[in-house]
Amino acid sequence: MYKSLIYKEWIKTRSTITLLAAVFLAAGIYSFMKTGEEIRLTGMISFWDTLIQKGINFFTYYKYMPLSLGILTAITQYIPEIQQKRLKLTLHLPMPETRIIITMLLYGLAVTIIFSVITIAVLLSGLSVSFPREIIRLTFWFILPWFLASPAGYLLAAWIIIEPKPHIRILCAVPSAAAMSFFFFNAKAGAMQPFIIYLAIFTIILILFPLYSITRFKEGK
Amino acid sequence: MVIECENITHYYGNRLIYKNLNFSVEKGKILGLLGKNGTGKTTIINILNGYLKPREGNCRLLGEETNRLSPDTKARIGLLLEGHIQHSYFNVRQIEQYYSRFFPRWQSNEYWRLLEKLQVTKTQKINSMSCGQRSQVALGLLFAQNPDLLILDDFSMGLDPGYRRLFVESLKEFTASGEKTVFLTSHIIQDMEMLIDDCIILDYGKILLHMPADTLMNQHPGKTLENIFIELTGKY
Numbered sequence: 001m002y003k004s005l006i007y008k009e010w011i012k013t014r015s016t017i018t019l020l021a022a023v024f025l026a027a028g029i030y031s032f033m034k035t036g037e038e039i040r041l042t043g044m045i046s047f048w049d050t051l052i053q054k055g056i057n058f059f060t061y062y063k064y065m066p067l068s069l070g071i072l073t074a075i076t077q078y079i080p081e082i083q084q085k086r087l088k089l090t091l092h093l094p095m096p097e098t099r100i101i102i103t104m105l106l107y108g109l110a111v112t113i114i115f116s117v118i119t120i121a122v123l124l125s126g127l128s129v130s131f132p133r134e135i136i137r138l139t140f141w142f143i144l145p146w147f148l149a150s151p152a153g154y155l156l157a158a159w160i161i162i163e164p165k166p167h168i169r170i171l172c173a174v175p176s177a178a179a180m181s182f183f184f185f186n187a188k189a190g191a192m193q194p195f196i197i198y199l200a201i202f203t204i205i206l207i208l209f210p211l212y213s214i215t216r217f218k219e220g221k
Numbered sequence: 222m223v224i225e226c227e228n229i230t231h232y233y234g235n236r237l238i239y240k241n242l243n244f245s246v247e248k249g250k251i252l253g254l255l256g257k258n259g260t261g262k263t264t265i266i267n268i269l270n271g272y273l274k275p276r277e278g279n280c281r282l283l284g285e286e287t288n289r290l291s292p293d294t295k296a297r298i299g300l301l302l303e304g305h306i307q308h309s310y311f312n313v314r315q316i317e318q319y320y321s322r323f324f325p326r327w328q329s330n331e332y333w334r335l336l337e338k339l340q341v342t343k344t345q346k347i348n349s350m351s352c353g354q355r356s357q358v359a360l361g362l363l364f365a366q367n368p369d370l371l372i373l374d375d376f377s378m379g380l381d382p383g384y385r386r387l388f389v390e391s392l393k394e395f396t397a398s399g400e401k402t403v404f405l406t407s408h409i410i411q412d413m414e415m416l417i418d419d420c421i422i423l424d425y426g427k428i429l430l431h432m433p434a435d436t437l438m439n440q441h442p443g444k445t446l447e448n449i450f451i452e453l454t455g456k457y
Contacts, residue, residue: 004322012310084306088272093323094296218288220273 001095002103008090009077009107016076017111020069024119027061032126034058039130051135059123059143066119066150067180070112074157077108082161087217101214105158105207112154116147141193148196149183152203156180159209164217222281223248223370223402224269229278231264237426238264242278244421244431248369251396251403253413253434255450256423262406263303265423266374269404270300283370296324299368303375305356309348313341313358317365326367335361335391353384360388364395373405377412389415410447420446422453429453 035058039047081087090104091097120143127136156176163169183199185192224246231238238261246252256262267273268280271287280287285294308316313336321327339354347358356376363371376392377385389412396403407413413420420437422429430437430453434446441449 001323004319007315008308008311008319011315080308080310084304085272085302086306086308088270088302089300089306089308091272092270092295092298092300094292095323096292218272218274220267 001093005093005095005100005103006107009104012080013073013076013108013111016072020072020115024065024069024115027065028119028122028126031059031061031123044130048131058127058139062119062123062143063146063184066112066116066147067153067183069115070108070150070152070154071157073108073111074154074161077104078158078161087162091214091218097214097218098211101211105155105210108154108158109151112150116150120144120147141196144196145183145185145192145199148199148203149180152183152199152206153180155203155206155209159206159213162210162213162217164213164221222246223250224252224280224282224404226265226268226280227278229265229268229275229280231261231268231273231275231277239426242428244428246402246404246419248402249399250418251405251416252419252421253417254404254406254421254423255410255413255446256406257454260423260425262423263374266303266372266404266406269372296326296366297369299363299366299371301359301363301371301373301376304378305352305359305376307347307355307359307362309346309355312344312346314343316347316358316362320362320366324366328365328367331367332361332365335364338387352379353381353387356380356384356388357391360391364391369401371401371403371405373403373407375406375408377407377409385409385412388412392416410450411445414446422450424454 042050081090090100093100120140123143124136124140127139156172156179160169160172160176163172179202182195182202222245224244226242226244229242230240242265254262254265264273268275269282269287271290274288282290283294283297285291290298308319311319317329317332321329335357339357341350341354347355350358356379373392376388380388392403393416395401403416405413405416414434417434419432420434421431437449438444438446441452444452
């Protein structure tokens with residue numbers, strides 16, 4: 001039964017996932033090409049100096065991409081369920097309703113986490129060819145909040161989409177946008193490091209939000 | 222009793238939809254719910270499906286509260302949403318494979334038997350089908366599920382006369398054993414007349430009558446169910 005539910009989610013999201021994989025790949029190639037070009041133009045020593053003194057990051061193109069990934073995954077998963085109230089068919093399956101929803105949420109979270117892990121691994125491995133461990137470590141802490149925004153954005157988007165009342169959706173969107181801004185502080189590399197744990201805990205708590213929307217849907221709100 | 226509803230009271234905002242509504246449906250009966258627009262037919266269907274919590278009262282399907290149905294009981298209830306809604310991003314074969322893993326009494330041959338009557342391929346997407354074809358996919362899935370209770374919301378909606386006839390005949394054949402219970406609504410009373418054993422006529426806020434269709438017809442000789450409905454509820 002779980003396989004069948006995951007199969008349904010895959011059918012809904014496969015085109016979006018393919019498209020996003022292409023976009024992430026293109027952004028990665030572009031980032032490395034741009035960095036290579038900078039190094040060739042200014043020389044490695046000058047480039048390192050600029051990097052350390054001014055705190056320039058290589059991967060600013062990626063800043064909002066993980067968040068977009070989370071939101072797009074939620075849209076492709078839940079808009080078809082809400083359209084014409086197909087969610088009634090899903091919740092009528094002979095499985096406990098919470099398990100059905102948790103399975104759907106875990107699928108979406110898995111998509112965002114797998115994308116994030118692969119992207120971070122590829123980017124940092126690429127950097128490790130030309131840069132010392134300290135710079136790679138700083139870059140990791142710098143970009144990590146952006147990638148944490150992916151599952152958080154996914155869960156908030158799922159919460160808003162499943163909410164049955166349109167005007168409440170707007171009310172949910174305002175605090176969601178405010179909450180997401182915490183993931184995008186323009187702090188110096190490493191400055192966000194102590195807050196990462198709180199962002200991670202916040203993201204885990206967000207799992208309860210779509211479940212609340214489901215309860216409201218079930219009550220016919 | 223397969224369906225039991227006791228003292229259902231519901232409001233949308235301050236607008237009363239029903240007060241103390243009571244009805245039940247015996248095993249093997251096909252019950253048609255008739256009512257003008259806005260009398261709350263879909264509201265009853267939503268309460269029965271467990272997708273609306275009434276302000277007061279409770280409903281039971283196969284002995285369980287509608288808002289707390291166990292997976293085993295859900296497997297015994299077939300649901301047709303208004304407009305024959307299904308997961309339209311699947312194709313004809315994918316949707317059968319998807320549902321087959323959930324229902325222990327699944328009968329694939331029932332689905333494919335019905336689908337053979339349509340000019341569709343196994344790889345055709347449901348969202349590229351006509352409303353009539355989608356209705357047959359939805360009905361085929363219900364038959365394959367082999368439920369004890371079918372809840373059909375406005376099954377005639379969007380269907381041309383040919384598909385309406387096909388839908389009614391398929392449903393008659395499926396329920397011929399007398400073991401299946403059906404609760405249905407439709408805007409086309411002639412279709413219901415061919416199917417139902419009992420009928421409930423809803424008026425604003427209450428049940429106007431609940432009786433066997435034969436008794437109702439005998440009380441109004443020479444009249445169709447549609448004429449009786451209009452006579453009882455008024456033209457507008």
